[in-house]
Amino acid sequence: MTMPRAPRLIPTLLLGFLALAPAAQAAPDATGVWLTETGDSKVRLSRCGGGMCGTIVSTSGKGIDENNPNPALRSRSVVGVQIVNATTPTADGYEGTLYNPKDGKTYSGSLKVTGPSTLEVAGCVMSVFCKRQTWKRVN
Numbered sequence: 001m002t003m004p005r006a007p008r009l010i011p012t013l014l015l016g017f018l019a020l021a022p023a024a025q026a027a028p029d030a031t032g033v034w035l036t037e038t039g040d041s042k043v044r045l046s047r048c049g050g051g052m053c054g055t056i057v058s059t060s061g062k063g064i065d066e067n068n069p070n071p072a073l074r075s076r077s078v079v080g081v082q083i084v085n086a087t088t089p090t091a092d093g094y095e096g097t098l099y100n101p102k103d104g105k106t107y108s109g110s111l112k113v114t115g116p117s118t119l120e121v122a123g124c125v126m127s128v129f130c131k132r133q134t135w136k137r138v139n
Contacts, residue, residue, distance in 0.1 A: 028113035030094070033057060037133035045084065045111070045119075051094045052111055054084025056101075067104030084121075086111050098123045 030052050033044050041059040045052050056078050065078050078101045086096035086109065093112035100107065100123065107123035114120050117137035124130040 028116075030111060030113050030119060033138040034119055034135040035138050036135055041078075042138055043083065043135070048085075049087045050089050051087035051096060052084060053082055053086070055080060055082045065101050065104070067101065069104050084109075084111065093120075 030045050031047060033042050034054075035042055040061065042057050043054045044057045045054045047053075059078055063078050064074070065076050065081060066074050068074050068076075081099070081101065083099040083101065084096070086094035086098075088095045090110070093110055095108070095110045098107050098109035098121065099105075107125060109121065109123040112120045112122075114134070119135040119137070120132055121135055122130045122132045
């Protein structure tokens with residue numbers, strides 16, 4: 001007894017589509033401690049919600065948040081301050097906001113792991129003018 005042509009074709013087509021579908025790849029892990037491009041601060045990135053948050057764990061120099069727009073915070077240490085709030089996953093990283101203690105401003109920004117020990121961090125003004133840095137993994 002021969003099977004009708006259409007029912008035999010369905011499993012064959014299904015296997016063909018599965019073979020052509022791109023393999024699911026896990027996003028590279030951005031958690032850990034990263035050295036900023038200038039080499040004067042280390043930032044710990046950790047999961048928060050569906051994205052990443054980052055806190056300064058060490059810095060050189062005075063390490064005071066003297067340019068903070070809130071006068072009450074200008075004498076605090078930047079160590080322990082959350083500067084990355086990238087809670088929106090994207091196809092190749094995370095988007096959110098980045099606080100720059102050097103100028104006291106918060107920028108729209110993104111994180112993208114570009115290698116096993118490199119991370120591209122971009123901060124943008126009006127989503128057009130962006131400055132990019134490459135951070136290096138410490139651990």
